[in-house]
Amino acid sequence: MFHQGSMVALATPLNTDGLVDKPALADLVEWHIEQGTDAIVAVGTTGESATLAVPEHTAVIEQVVQLVNKRIPVIAGTGANSTAEAIELTTHAADAGADACLLVTPYYNKPTQEGLFQHFSALAKAVSIPQILYNVPGRTALDMTPATTARLSKVGNIVGIKEAYGSVDRIKELLDVVDSDFMIVTGDDATALESMLAGCHGDISVTANVAPKAMSDMCRAAIAGDRAAATEINAPIEDLHSVLFLESNPIPVKWALHTMGRCGPTLRLPLTSLSSDYHQQVKSALIKAGALPA
Numbered sequence: 001m002f003h004q005g006s007m008v009a010l011a012t013p014l015n016t017d018g019l020v021d022k023p024a025l026a027d028l029v030e031w032h033i034e035q036g037t038d039a040i041v042a043v044g045t046t047g048e049s050a051t052l053a054v055p056e057h058t059a060v061i062e063q064v065v066q067l068v069n070k071r072i073p074v075i076a077g078t079g080a081n082s083t084a085e086a087i088e089l090t091t092h093a094a095d096a097g098a099d100a101c102l103l104v105t106p107y108y109n110k111p112t113q114e115g116l117f118q119h120f121s122a123l124a125k126a127v128s129i130p131q132i133l134y135n136v137p138g139r140t141a142l143d144m145t146p147a148t149t150a151r152l153s154k155v156g157n158i159v160g161i162k163e164a165y166g167s168v169d170r171i172k173e174l175l176d177v178v179d180s181d182f183m184i185v186t187g188d189d190a191t192a193l194e195s196m197l198a199g200c201h202g203d204i205s206v207t208a209n210v211a212p213k214a215m216s217d218m219c220r221a222a223i224a225g226d227r228a229a230a231t232e233i234n235a236p237i238e239d240l241h242s243v244l245f246l247e248s249n250p251i252p253v254k255w256a257l258h259t260m261g262r263c264g265p266t267l268r269l270p271l272t273s274l275s276s277d278y279h280q281q282v283k284s285a286l287i288k289a290g291a292l293p294a
Contacts, residue, residue, distance in 0.1 A: 009209070058092040100131065161185070
């Protein structure tokens with residue numbers, strides 16, 4: 001097993017000029033380590049990977065690796081819809097010292113299942129770093145089937161999958177078709193508790209950005225099979241699992257972090273600031289979770 005528990009899909013703080021806010025990023029990393037986050041995913045979807053240029057993308061990964069300094073694993077988001085670009089990003093992350101890479105299924109060009117197998121096999125062959133697949137049909141317009149995942153699980157340095165289909169049944173399907181040492185983590189906070197109770201190994205989480213200790217504690221209880229404890233821990237943060245997706249991620253979580261004083265509100269176009277219609281809902285969920293004073 002590569003890793004398990006609460007793995008934050010870290011937001012990338014930006015200054016008002018749109019450049020990466022390095023001091024705020026450093027503060028976020030330290031906070032997560034203090035709060036018990038089990039691993040940090042740098043420059044995934046929540047980290048605005050789609051609008052960071054390659055030099056920025058690799059610089060953020062390098063900074064996070066240096067800041068973490070081996071205290072917890074760093075998983076670098078290095079997927080792309082071009083196999084050559086994904087190999088380039090993954091090579092950079094390996095050279096920077098990341099512990100693993102997270103590789104989203106190619107988006108927009110919609111390859112076949114065989115195309116997915118060939119894409120991820122080529123990546124695994126090109127770069128020896130441990131690699132974690134990432135299936136998120138809601139963003140890519142493509143679903144990698146459990147059968148394809150099972151084929152890829154036999155490729156040496158492909159060590160796991162982040163499954164964000166959003167269904168506990170999908171998690172159970174995967175558990176049935178891969179070996180026990182293949183890491184299955186959910187990418188869906190709303191179903192994370194039930195997924196881990198079913199045997200999933202952890203959660204690459206958006207909610208962990210604003211409630212890291214609660215997510216870490218909940219994941220540990222659920223992985224241990226303690227439904228009562230996990231449910232009790234999850235109750236105050238449950239609203240966050242939905243309100244942080246009232247608009248496209250990371251719009252709500254970036255607003256939440258700004259409201260908490262942890263980073264600026266800046267997003268890169270085409271993402272825009274959270275609609276004022278949703279401010280109170282997000283704020284109320286943060287208060288319920290203990291992330292803001294009442």
